Amino acid sequence: MPNLDSLLHEIGRTAALPFEQATTLPTGAYTDPAFTALEIEKLFAVDWICVGRTDEIPEPGDYLTHRIVETPVMVMRQADGSIKALVNACRHRSSELLSGSGHVAKIVCPYHAWSYDLTGDLKMAPFMGKHFDKSGVCLPELRTDEWEGWLYVTLDADVAPISQRLGSLSQRVENYRTDEQVNVHRGNEVWDCNWKSLAENFTESYHLFSSHKDTLQPFTPTQGVWCEPGDAGWNIHWMDTSRPQDKLWDDLDDATRATFPLMHAFPCHVFSLSLNRGFWMSLQPDGPHRVRVLWGVTVHRSVLPEDAEALAALKAEIATTFDAVNMEDRTIVESIARSLKSPHAAQGRLGEKERTLWEFWRYLAHTLGAPAPAGAIAAE
Ligand code: FES
Ligand SMILES: [Fe+2]
Numbered sequence: 001m002p003n004l005d006s007l008l009h010e011i012g013r014t015a016a017l018p019f020e021q022a023t024t025l026p027t028g029a030y031t032d033p034a035f036t037a038l039e040i041e042k043l044f045a046v047d048w049i050c051v052g053r054t055d056e057i058p059e060p061g062d063y064l065t066h067r068i069v070e071t072p073v074m075v076m077r078q079a080d081g082s083i084k085a086l087v088n089a090c091r092h093r094s095s096e097l098l099s100g101s102g103h104v105a106k107i108v109c110p111y112h113a114w115s116y117d118l119t120g121d122l123k124m125a126p127f128m129g130k131h132f133d134k135s136g137v138c139l140p141e142l143r144t145d146e147w148e149g150w151l152y153v154t155l156d157a158d159v160a161p162i163s164q165r166l167g168s169l170s171q172r173v174e175n176y177r178t179d180e181q182v183n184v185h186r187g188n189e190v191w192d193c194n195w196k197s198l199a200e201n202f203t204e205s206y207h208l209f210s211s212h213k214d215t216l217q218p219f220t221p222t223q224g225v226w227c228e229p230g231d232a233g234w235n236i237h238w239m240d241t242s243r244p245q246d247k248l249w250d251d252l253d254d255a256t257r258a259t260f261p262l263m264h265a266f267p268c269h270v271f272s273l274s275l276n277r278g279f280w281m282s283l284q285p286d287g288p289h290r291v292r293v294l295w296g297v298t299v300h301r302s303v304l305p306e307d308a309e310a311l312a313a314l315k316a317e318i319a320t321t322f323d324a325v326n327m328e329d330r331t332i333v334e335s336i337a338r339s340l341k342s343p344h345a346a347q348g349r350l351g352e353k354e355r356t357l358w359e360f361w362r363y364l365a366h367t368l369g370a371p372a373p374a375g376a377i378a379a380e
Contacts (some may be wrong), residue, residue, distance in 0.1 A: 031289070
């Protein structure tokens with residue numbers, strides 16, 4: 001395995017190739033633990049991580065939990081309607097406080113029942129004795145940001161708001177009224193592949209005609225897939241659908257009904273949109289060969305059944321449909337992870353429907369500090 005410096009040089013050289021000559025990254029980018037450690041340091045520990053949707057926590061006391069690198073995080077709707085992210089670890093002896101998602105009136109530790117209000121201030125500490133002063137004890141707050149209904153948290157104090165970086169992407173997706181969708185399914189899984197392989201798989205639809213020939217290809221055929229140049233913080237490609245969707249609102253144009261975008265908000269949030277549904281994933285590495293996958297499915301409010309039985313049936317259909325598609329992808333990306341460990345693994349060429357990958361790698365090379373060869377045009 002090359003050392004990290006030579007791997008970064010190779011990545012810089014690969015990322016500097018013009019798209020017409022683009023190749024995949026050197027295999028060390030998917031297999032080298034030192035490279036994954038660098039990704040964690042330069043991307044995941046300092047950038048914005050999608051933790052879900054704001055519509056998942058509509059009422060004060062509604063919460064989501066997640067883990068960002070090694071930090072357990074809770075995101076809590078406050079009494080004044082704002083959203084606050086807090087470190088989800090007790091200030092007594094560090095038990096995790098909340099798990100999954102749900103609703104609480106106060107945050108109570110499962111270990112010795114210290115309890116905090118929704119802002120994270122300690123309110124009760126049973127049996128601690130007279131010497132203990134609970135004033136000033138509180139859960140550390142983390143920064144949050146929102147964009148088009150998605151909710152992000154960062155461990156970093158200084159990184160610029162992701163909503164700024166994605167402002168240029170809003171223009172591309174505004175017709176889909178993403179902020180009017182609500183999340184109806186949430187999954188947490190660990191897949192046996194490098195996190196980038198899954199991000200790359202999500203953001204190229206070249207493979208639909210083959211890997212998803214019975215599930216996605218009949219609706220969104222590979223023939224109608226094209227890439228549009230992205231921006232420094234994101235990439236995008238589009239799919240023509242063979243079955244334009246219903247006119248959900250009056251001023252909806254035909255192109256929006258018949259064309260769906262898939263995007264990568266760097267570093268690790270990938271999502272697709274149609275008028276009535278969205279599909280998203282938030283990825284984090286667990287070493288080079290495993291990825292923690294938080295994923296969900298959104299539905300536009302106008303097609304969300306009010307009847308409980310119909311809603312349950314819709315949720316069951318969504319779980320079945322997306323589990324099947326995920327399994328088709330998982331089979332492929334886990335096979336990639338096995339192959340890339342071989343000394344015979346090689347860098348392959350990209351086709352015209354894979355421009356998004358080239359853009360992602362240019363972002364990676366730039367952000368990780370991979371040196372560009374002399375004369376190369378640096379990524380933004
Ligand atoms: S660790 Fe939370 S109350 Fe003891
Ligand atoms: Fe796929």
